[in-house]
Amino acid sequence: MLILECPYCGVKAEETELANGGEAHLKRFGPGSADNDFESYMFARKNPKGVHFERWRHSYGCGKWFLAARCTATLEVFGTYPAQTAEPPADLQAKIKAKRPDWKGY
Amino acid sequence: MKRYSVFAIARQAMSYHQGWERAWRAPEPKKEYDAIIIGAGGHGLATAYYLGKNHGIKNVAIIEKGWLGGGNTGRNTTIIRSNYLQDPSAAIYDKALSLYETLSQDLNYNVMFSPRGLLMLAQTHHEVRGYLRTVHANQLQGVSTEWISPAKVKELVPIMNIDGPRYPVLGALYQKRGGTARHDAVAWGYARACSDMGMDIIQQTEVTGVRTEGGVVRGVETTKGYIGCKKLGIVVAGHSGQVADMAGFRLPLEAVALQALVSEPIKPTIDVVVMANTVHGYMSQSDKGELVIGGGTDSFNNYTQRGSFHHIEETLRALIETFPIISRLKMLRQWGGIVDMTGDRSPLISKTPVGNCFINCGWGTGGFKAIPGSGWAMAELMAKGEPGPLAADFNMWRFREGQFIDESVAAGVAH
Ligand SMILES: Cc1cc2nc3c(=O)[nH]c(=O)nc-3n(C[C@H](O)[C@H](O)[C@H](O)COP(=O)(O)OP(=O)(O)OC[C@H]3O[C@@H](n4cnc5c(N)ncnc54)[C@H](O)[C@@H]3O)c2cc1C
Numbered sequence: 064m065l066i067l068e069c070p071y072c073g074v075k076a077e078e079t080e081l082a083n084g085g086e087a088h089l090k091r092f093g094p095g096s097a098d099n100d101f102e103s104y105m106f107a108r109k110n111p112k113g114v115h116f117e118r119w120r121h122s123y124g125c126g127k128w129f130l131a132a133r134c135t136a137t138l139e140v141f142g143t144y145p146a147q148t149a150e151p152p153a154d155l156q157a158k159i160k161a162k163r164p165d166w167k168g169y
Numbered sequence: 170m171k172r173y174s175v176f177a178i179a180r181q182a183m184s185y186h187q188g189w190e191r192a193w194r195a196p197e198p199k200k201e202y203d204a205i206i207i208g209a210g211g212h213g214l215a216t217a218y219y220l221g222k223n224h225g226i227k228n229v230a231i232i233e234k235g236w237l238g239g240g241n242t243g244r245n246t247t248i249i250r251s252n253y254l255q256d257p258s259a260a261i262y263d264k265a266l267s268l269y270e271t272l273s274q275d276l277n278y279n280v281m282f283s284p285r286g287l288l289m290l291a292q293t294h295h296e297v298r299g300y301l302r303t304v305h306a307n308q309l310q311g312v313s314t315e316w317i318s319p320a321k322v323k324e325l326v327p328i329m330n331i332d333g334p335r336y337p338v339l340g341a342l343y344q345k346r347g348g349t350a351r352h353d354a355v356a357w358g359y360a361r362a363c364s365d366m367g368m369d370i371i372q373q374t375e376v377t378g379v380r381t382e383g384g385v386v387r388g389v390e391t392t393k394g395y396i397g398c399k400k401l402g403i404v405v406a407g408h409s410g411q412v413a414d415m416a417g418f419r420l421p422l423e424a425v426a427l428q429a430l431v432s433e434p435i436k437p438t439i440d441v442v443v444m445a446n447t448v449h450g451y452m453s454q455s456d457k458g459e460l461v462i463g464g465g466t467d468s469f470n471n472y473t474q475r476g477s478f479h480h481i482e483e484t485l486r487a488l489i490e491t492f493p494i495i496s497r498l499k500m501l502r503q504w505g506g507i508v509d510m511t512g513d514r515s516p517l518i519s520k521t522p523v524g525n526c527f528i529n530c531g532w533g534t535g536g537f538k539a540i541p542g543s544g545w546a547m548a549e550l551m552a553k554g555e556p557g558p559l560a561a562d563f564n565m566w567r568f569r570e571g572q573f574i575d576e577s578v579a580a581g582v583a584h
Pocket residue numbers: 207208209210211212213232233234235236237238239240241242243244245246247248249374375376377404405406407408412427428429463504505506507508530532533534535536537538539584
């Protein structure tokens with residue numbers, strides 16, 4: 064059972080209380096952008112076996128979107144942080160690097 | 170290879186069944202092959218088999234990191250049907266179904282194909298409309314399937330409660346030719362036939378890298394060293410993203426866990442396969458008497474081969490409503506597999522950005538039924554370097570072009 068702490072209300076929420084929103088920090092490409100960019104924004108996800116940054120919504124709690132860093136192979140959660148961030152916080156990245164020395168980085 | 174037959178059993182009985190030969194060899198890898206297939210699941214093995222049988226390419230290795238058939242092929246609920254909505258899907262799944270019908274004879278291996286009939290329950294008006302549309306589409310495609318009334322459903326499955334309370338049965342999409350097969354036997358039968366053609370099935374060997382030269386594939390790095398090849402087929406289901414990454418391209422899919430479970434064995438109670446897509450529950454009875462049950466996928470990417478606990482509860486809750494008599498059954502085993510989900514819930518059988526490198530993946534939650542047809546189409550693609558009519562629409566560039574083969578509309582899932 065996956066448990067994530069909502070960074071807004073501090074509640075440790077279990078997965079049935081949350082809704083997954085897929086990969087985080089996607090750079091959006093709209094109409095008029097190059098075909099390659101648009102295609103990879105729409106469909107090509109990183110889908111790593113290991114460290115993954117993703118969007119979650121605390122749907123049966125405060126209702127807000129937040130972001131999480133999680134290992135897709137072990138379900139270990141490295142941390143959660145507010146959605147208003149363009150990239151994972153530096154301290155979280157350092158923490159992940161310490162735990163997963165092979166991680167190629169964000 | 171000694172043929173299996175009733176006479177062989179009688180002959181072996183004389184020597185207390187001590188004389189059976191091994192079903193497949195366990196060779197060490199050669200330096201180079203005409204073709205390498207990564208992944209000895211059903212799709213990889215079928216690809217190799219039809220490469221040899223249809224195209225005469227027999228200098229082939231199938232490289233498997235675990236044991237053959239130990240991936241999703243050995244973990245699925247074995248539902249077989251061909252009544253899909255879109256033309257390209259109906260074509261390849263129906264090809265697969267017709268190959269399944271004679272597969273035991275073809276492979277000289279009993280895959281226990283059981284065309285016991287398959288019901289897809291409609292429990293909302295949306296589903297009724299969706300399935301009626303499928304019936305009409307299938308008629309145009311020449312795929313046999315019919316729409317049946319709730320009374321007929323009750324007649325076929327007396328243990329079913331069709332009155333709700335939450336989701337009364339409003340009818341069903343019924344494919345008489347659909348059913349199940351023994352999943353392990355499908356992998357074993359293909360493996361035995363491949364080995365007999367002289368192909369090498371190399372188990373316990375993981376591919377760790379793909380070597381290319383000038384954009385063309387040259388071979389693979391493995392835990393048993395480098396192995397060269399002229400052509401490469403990547404057929405690794407849930408791990409497609411990792412292997413594509415080794416070859417230097419990205420795929421339009423994500424990996425999630427899907428789980429299944431079986432009950433304690435009971436006397437025969439249900440002799441068709443029932444799928445209830447609105448409530449996410451699938452059930453059939455195995456020859457051993459266990460009820461084989463499948464449910465929904467996890468909502469988040471993962472590779473745990475386990476699945477979230479709450480899905481078990483959701484699935485069983487729904488099935489108990491539909492089949493009240495199973496409410497006191499104990500569940501014996503539960504397991505998960507990693508399924509590769511594409512955006513339109515249809516597979517990829519495709520060339521890739523790397524020369525002589527081909528991919529077959531994205532079968533997600535529903536590829537067991539496709540194994541023979543998929544292997545047939547993939548073998549043609551690898552042998553000729555260009556897709557035949559079965560594979561053409563399943564190319565990986567369809568996403569860029571917006572030419573989706575959308576199989577998620579009617580049911581949301583595609584088993
Ligand atoms: C619980 C569950 C229920 C299902 N129910 C149904 C159903 O009822 N009907 C249906 O039609 N489909 C069903 N499916 C889907 C079906 O199981 C799959 O679509 C199908 O088995 C995929 O076969 P495959 O050969 O592509 O993959 P797999 O059988 O998974 O084979 C891929 C192989 O590649 C190997 N591999 C991976 N990476 C490497 C590497 N780097 N080097 C070497 N080898 C590697 C793996 O070890 C594995 O053996 C279900 C799936 C699950 C998980």
